[in-house]
Amino acid sequence: MVMAVAVGAGAGLGSIVFRWLIQFFTGVFSGHADYSATAHHNNPHIPWLGAFFVVLAPVVGGLLYGPLVDRFAKEARGHGVPEVMLAVAQRGGRINARVAVVKSLASALTIGSGGSVGREGPIVQVGSALGSTVARIVRLTEERHVLLVACGAAGGIAATFNAPLAGVFFAMELILGVFSVEAFGATVLASVTASVIGRAAFGDTAFLTLPPFHLDHLAQYGLFAFLGVVAGAVGMGFTRILYLVEDACDWVWGKLRGPEWLRPAAGGLLLGGLLLALPQMYGVGYPVLERATEGTYAIGFLLLLLAGKILATSLTIGIGGSGGVFAPSLFIGAMLGAAYGIATHDALPGLAGAVGAYALVGMGATFAGAARAPITAVVILFELTGEYSIILPLMLAIVLATLTSRLLSRDTIYTLKLTRRGVDLHAPGTAPGAKLGNQLVSSVMEPVPTPLKGSTELAEAADQLRLSEHGVLPVLDTEDRYLGVLTARTVTEALSEPVDEAAHPAVTVRDLAESPRPVTADTRLGSALHALVNSPGTGLPVLGADRTRLVGWLTHQSALRALHAPTPAQPAHE
Template sequence: MVLAVVIGVGAGIGSIVFRWCVETFTRFFSGHADYAASPGAGNPHAPWLGPCFVLLAPVVGGLLYGPLVHRFAKEARGHGVPEVMLAVAQRGGRISPKVAVVKTLASALCIGSGGSVGREGPIVQIGSSLGSALGRVTKVTEGRMRLLVACGAAGGIAATFNAPLAGVFFAMELILGTFSAEAFGATVLASVTASVIGRAAFGNLAFLRLPDFHVDHLGQYALFAALGVVAGVVGVGFSRFLYLVEDACDWLWRGPEWLRPAVGGVALGAVLLVLPQMYGVGYPVLEKATEGGYAVGFLLLLLVGKMLATSLTIGIGGSGGVFAPSLFIGAMLGSGYGSLVHRLLPGSAGAVGAYALVGMGAVFAGAARAPITAVVILFELTGEYSIILPLMLAIVLATATSRLLSGDTVYTLKLRRRGIDLDGPVPGARIGTQRVDAVMEPLPSPLPASTVLADSAGLLSLSGHGALPVVDDHGAYVGVVTARAVAEALAERPDDAPAVVGLLAQSPPPVLADQPLVQALHTLLSVAGTGVPVLASERGEPVGWLSHQSALRAVRTTA
């Protein structure tokens, strides 16, 4: 608890420093606090260049952050969140402390010089690095180290967006990939602490000023549902296009990596000259779109332009997040969609801004497949409870559409392309690559569902497994009963305990015979007892038993 608060303080201060660096470098390179608020203007520091200064700003910025990243922390390149996910999943939460410093400078230089990326990826990596460093200093266990890294991520998101709940769910849904009471408590402490510090520095306002939201007509829910499906497709398309451009940059570039951001900055500068609204994060443009300030054709141009500018920034070796770009793309999609619907159904379509807000959350959910985070952050941005129903509907449909179209998210796809499977074993691991049927034990004698509860207690005590499969009168598999469940039923409710063991049987998540062992281990660790039944892939009937001992036996067979 104390460490979580300390990390929250560090993440809050880190967000203040990082935002100050972004604003300072933006003023240095563009002469404006946020150039996206006055696109096409000249740089007052170099008035003779006019708006053409955007051709030089990304080049100069690349000359500064390119060598910095290449020399001191190569993991600071890109959007940051996948590296944190990898550290938590396969490296025990270990992140180099220098990442916080390098990521702060590199991302601030990249965004300040025109890089069309977000602030959330860098602050997640910065906060996570602080959490990992504190964990090393205090010599915590590996499990606690992962939790401290998640606390850093939660604090960073909370302070950056002034959204403490979103920080908690971002950390649990994307970084940890699991929910538990301990993780929730620790990340809440870090998130609240960071939010208090962030609000003291930036005020108690959301980072976006968004229009009021309300549903005027029940028929709008069908329109929001259709928007969710379209947003899911766009989210997946953004993910694919991002790495397509990165592949193209890899194929074209043959020089030293430290020079790549500067040379690629020429192409980015050309995009900014045509669409200066792409300069930096672009929050002023996003706000104007939610207010209905652009025509439909220009909204679609901004949508495509953001995809291109963000992908190009990442492809040339820039440093920044993809969270804010996905919100930007969603706002353009939602505003354009809302404008079209309003023209077709002026009496029942409702305000354009409502579709922009829902589009923001839905595209992010389609790209990152983090529906809870998407719902919570949009709710915190608006403070309007009326947003919940249409937002949940669209986000769930966007997530489902994304899952149908792709097995990866915008974060995991980066790792998959490097041959890394977060759910798989670490390369070179001595356990996890085998199939379940190669290490499983024979199936213990199952309990008939009609077995008297008191009799089942004796059989379970003699089994040595702490759990046994249960079959019905026809021999069909029903589920698993644990010794703990039987003992609690007999001790805590002797008068109304179930008469037979079948009433206590539960079905654990299925473990299949042809499944990789590393995937089955997640199930094995999450269930009560010391083992789970292994099911035949084609019939769904138990054919073996996987226990902790049989999994460890795989180490001996591979030695």
């Protein structure tokens, strides 16, 4: 309990420092406290550039945080929460202490220089790293170690958003994934402590000010219910676009073969161009969000802001920026809800009610659709606004958004990042201490079988597959970068089909290579087993951290041998 209070206090102080860093760097890069509220104004530090300074701000910011992240803590890149979830689920809560410092600086630089991301992901990672450090210093058991990590996350959310209850439920619903009396008690202590410190620094005021709302007609529940379904789909759409843009950025930068530390600066030119066209996307954008809840904007502009935020956040993360996706999901939901409210009010003026109410419900429902954390969504929206009268329609819309999201995808905006790395947090055998599953793939993988070149013709590939014991071989390009795998079945089917050589060029291995779900050397075996079972052949390629080089080969036999081998001791930091 004492350590929970200490971690909460540390998270509260960390949130103060983090918000100060954001304000400082925003002032340095834009000359304003929040540039999104002063669209198209000049930077008083460099007035001769006019509004075009926003094109250079992300570039300069990228030149500062790019090398910082690449050199000291690569896990500080991105939105942070998935890394904490992974550490809790598979690493006993161990988080590198450097993450707290690097994440704070990198995220503050990203947001201050125009990155369209939020501050919840960074402060969760910072608080969790603090909790992990305290647990490691006093040598707590793994169970208590994980609990202190959750306390740090709860304290960070509570202090940053003045939402102590939301901090507790965020930690239990998303970080721990379980509810228990001990976890509730510890996270409440940390959250309350952090909130007291946060309120001393920032004041005890609601995050948003909304006009009074009253539910006058039962039919309005139907309107809110439909909004919940739409918001759930939009939240999942935001998730998909986020990772599509990240994949596109990975592909382009891979083609350019530039150093990873330079990627944020190079991509900053694209982000700067977007900010020049739509300066409301600069930074977190809370002033724009509040204006939308007041019904200030027209429907067309609200939809433009919605699409712009999805693209700006996705691009910020894709180029290597550091920041959260919680605030962007609230922003997107507010734009959606406000547009829906205006349209409903125009169509049903005597029934619809206040536009701000729809914006608030849209915020909670969109976050629930993206993160699939309904309890957190209900509690945090209530605490952020202090508006209790809307709690019933809010709950209805959030539940429907969560169900819609679940129908559309198994993963959330947080877990999809891990799934794409071959990590399934819900897979059997991934819990710490499991007989099979807690080992790293690197500890059980076999040497890579003789690979095929992408230019190899099918007849030659068939001979190599016939001599191989795997029935599947990896395919590499001329520079030994991984392209996929080729199975004996695929080659057999291709050779059995008649080919008009005059009309079609000769088919090569590259044309038939398949891409099974990627598994990296630092993936837990329990997660990799799912990919192995569903793989097209009898083995699965293991990739390095850059996902372009082949470092090993995982087979069913090597997985079974892990049952009879002692589990290697895990390093303190992975």
